[in-house]
Amino acid sequence: MSLPSVYQNKFAEKLTILNERGRGVLVRIYNIKKTCSDPKTRPSFLCDKAMEPSIKFINKKFPNLDVRSSTQHLGPVHKDKGDIVRALAPYYYSFVDVLEFRDHVYELLNTIDANQCFFDIHVNYDFTKSYLDLIVTYVSLVLLLARTEDRRVLIGMYHCAHEMSHGASDSSFARLGQMVLEYDHPLKKLTEEFGPHSKAVTSALLSLHFLFARRNQGSEQWRSDQLLSLLSTAGTMLSPASSDTMACEYLSLEVMERWILMGFLVCPGALGASPQCLELWRLALQGSLYVTLLRDEALQIHKVTEELLSSLKGYGKRVADLKECKEHAVAHSGSLHRGRRAYLRGAVRELEALLEDQPGLLGPKALFVFMALSFCRDEVSWLLRHAEHVTKTKTPEDFADNHIAEILFLMEQLRSLVRRQVGVLRRYHVQYLARFDALVLSEIIQNLSVCPEEESIILSSFVSSLSSLSDKGVDDKEQFDFTPLRLDWFRLQAYTSVAKAVLPLSTNPDVGRIMNLIVFHTKLLDSLEELLAEVSDLSDLCFFPRPLEKMFVATMEEPSMLRYSIAFPLLCNHFSHCVHPMCPEEHPQLQATALGLCNKFLEEMARQACVCIMDACAEQHNLSERLLPKHCASTVSKARNKKTLKHPSKKGEPERGKPGAESQRKDRSVTTNMDKLHLTLAELSLSLNHVPNFTVFEHTVTPAEYLSSHLEARFTKAIVAMACYSPATQEVARPSEVLVGLGAYITFIQSLTHFVGLDTARIIRSVLLQQTQPRDASGEQTLTTIYTNWYLEALLRQASTGAIVLAPALQAFTTVPREGEPSFSAAEFSDVSEMRALAELIGPYGMKFLSDNLMWHVSSQVAELKKLVNENMDTLVQLRSSSCKPEQMAALLPRLTSADNVLKRMTIIGEILSFRAMAQQGLREVFSHHCPFLMGPIECLTDVVTPDTDIQMAHPRRRTTRWPACCWSLWPCPCPCWPLTRRPSTTPRWMATTTTSTAWPRPSSTCQPRSSPSTIRTSRPT
Incomplete structure (x- = not known):
């Protein structure tokens, strides 16, 4: 030709x-x-x-x-x-x-x-x-x-x-x-079609014989060869990693298996033509049980090949070979790949650590990175493919790997390292191309015995293009483009690979070898992303959701793998590469699958991290609870008995350890529950904090935000749970105890900033602010609602029956002891310290909600008193007019009805107002503690200014308010103060009247003071 x-x-x-x-x-x-x-x-x-x-x-x-x-x-x-x-x-x-x-x-x-x-x-x-x-x-x-x-x-x-x-x-x-x-019947037709092409297909497959045999080794051989190790030959660490078969070094083993098995599947006659063909075929059959057609569509190669060969005459020996290879694959392929994965974990970990520490080595040793990525990708793909299709096996552990996350993580680390150090790669290989590759190619061209004009022009253009490269292009961030060079080399391969070529490439292999090296080096300059995709793209894993989820679950159950669990969400970043321009209708489904998997992985990671955080907070809460004053009685009693030589009874409650005893270690190998929680939290935090964000199908994903949302929800529930409120028994924890527990939770959550990049201050402010409102963001009850209901339903209800009385000297309510009734100390819930703790817990908004509820019930009692007055109006008028006539007064008094009811309601009003005054005093003291420099001048003004010149503040509904707007705005809350006159949403049974509750408005998003300074005015009270 x-x-x-x-x-x-x-x-x-x-x-x-x-x-x-x-x-x-x-x-x-x-x-x-x-x-x-x-x-x-x-x-x-x-x-x-x-x-x-x-x-x-x-x-x-x-x-x-x-x-x-x-x-x-x-x-x-x-x-x-x-x-x-x-x-x-x-x-x-x-x-x-x-x-x-x-x-x-x-x-x-x-x-x-x-x-x-x-x-x-x-x-x-x-x-x-x-x-x-x-x-x-x-x-x-x-x-x-x-x-x-x-x-x-x-x-x-x-x-x-x-x-x-x-x-x-x-x-x-x-x-x-x-x-x-x-x-x-596709295989029968394909064998007929490829009959004339058998010679060409066989020659192409035979060229893989040496390469496939060298690459398809077990972990023992890899270990003896120190594959991917830079430290094994430390003396040549700075020498460039090169090969006569450069692109073949990172060529996918899975791709070669597919070439061999499908090639001989359609050209079975070649198996008897050459012993090398038979050996190559047998070697490929022993490595895998399934071969990929596309994505999750796989071919059970042994079964399909056996059916085809059995239908053809003269292939009895090949069928016997096939059965032998199948038995070998079933018995040994799983352990072979498991050993490879184990070796790759250690070797790639060492390689990544060395290159991360000395990124300059990435220049001469770039080939090692792409080899490592290719090997890891092959093993991950093999495992996913067989885990999906192999259902029954005697060694299921060979098709499941709890440590696969580490390989995925190391792959992402290497990819990230290559992208970050692209400048090192470019600077090194620009010099390599100009000062070595161009010179070697020029020398080879000069030594050619014959070189036609067309080929000479192409080769000379290669030399001139490479020789003109310089470091200046890298410094100026010039965009390299060697696509024309690579396409010309592809054309030249085609020209020189025909039978009657003037410059046959078969007799001039040096040209092919140096050009393959040059092509690899040019890809490092202008097609780095394409090269990374070629050796490490895992987009096909999008079509194996079930095996992927199983591997993720196994990873989360393995404590040592928690730090690598972020590899699964990062893997979803690859899935956008599945979309092909010829099939755009797949995009929505693939996007939904990728985002769904990513969301599922991150939700589970955040859930486990949040559970760990809450468990650690609970441990800290228990430790802080042991320091409460109520637990000192046993210690004092024990010390007193020690002095009097009295031995305590052995039948009492179990002996409590002293606070701080948990920090004493006699054996450093013994780990406590807190140690395990800290370790687990540190591992998960490393994973969630690995990247600030990443992209999945044009959606930006922030891992830390998942933890933030979970933590906020669980922290809210934990605070409510600390109150231990039981509507049935009307039991609740003391506000001071809840405040101590809340402090322990907050202290630990604030320490999370050492682990993961969370805005803990925002989380704490958001959660505590919700507790100052009647309902939280999810519509559940808060501490404000719980304590408002409890003080109205339990404490003040007993006060109305006389079981509890006000003790002004103690500034608290006290319980009247009665026989046959369970002991309940009202002072433990109403003294000064408890009112302060209550103000700390529910804040000024919560205290205002409590106060509004109290005042609404006072107004309801006043309304009832008005009814009683109206009922007895005539008698009262006569009593008023007969105030100087004792005889008539004595005769009229018995005509008054419901005198006891009036007294009872007046008592209720007094109790409510007294409790409100105590709560307001607690709030005032908390304000003085939080902002003393603001409260000092205000209190001074109230002492100096006379009632005639009292400062009043304008308000839409009320002309005066208890606190200036500046006091309210100092509380850490981004919401505006609520209306001062609102009917509460809850009414105790013992004070119920025929009224309808009014829904409370939700706070707006910005905080506005109750009144601006311009609205403050001085006026005389009327």
């Missing part, structure tokens, strides 16, 4: 375009298969019962569908023909794309055979790889097409509707129907 015709074949361009096109068509067929297999997304016509006769008829007669003579069977199709054409057109033309792709592949493979092309993965890497990729893509497409069960119905129904609408069938239908029939 003449040289110009070789140039006109355009092998490089066709292979590039067809591989990309084939991938898109493959994704479309995959999408059709998944869409039609799901009842939720299946086309409505296929689910319509009225269409069932038509569907059965189309399946039976396909592709010989005579629309005109079959109107009785196709009536429903004729009725909805317009909708069917519109709905099924994307499906139909996807199958037409398969037909066109097959035609182009046939043409290209025949042309390559006619030119007797030379294939060697070590020399013409791009040409060989693209050729094998095209074969595998085509075989996968045919097998996936055969798995699409509704292909006949989709094509046939569209054809019928199209002919009914346009009067003629589509021009592609006849060939398309024939293709579908031929591929009902």
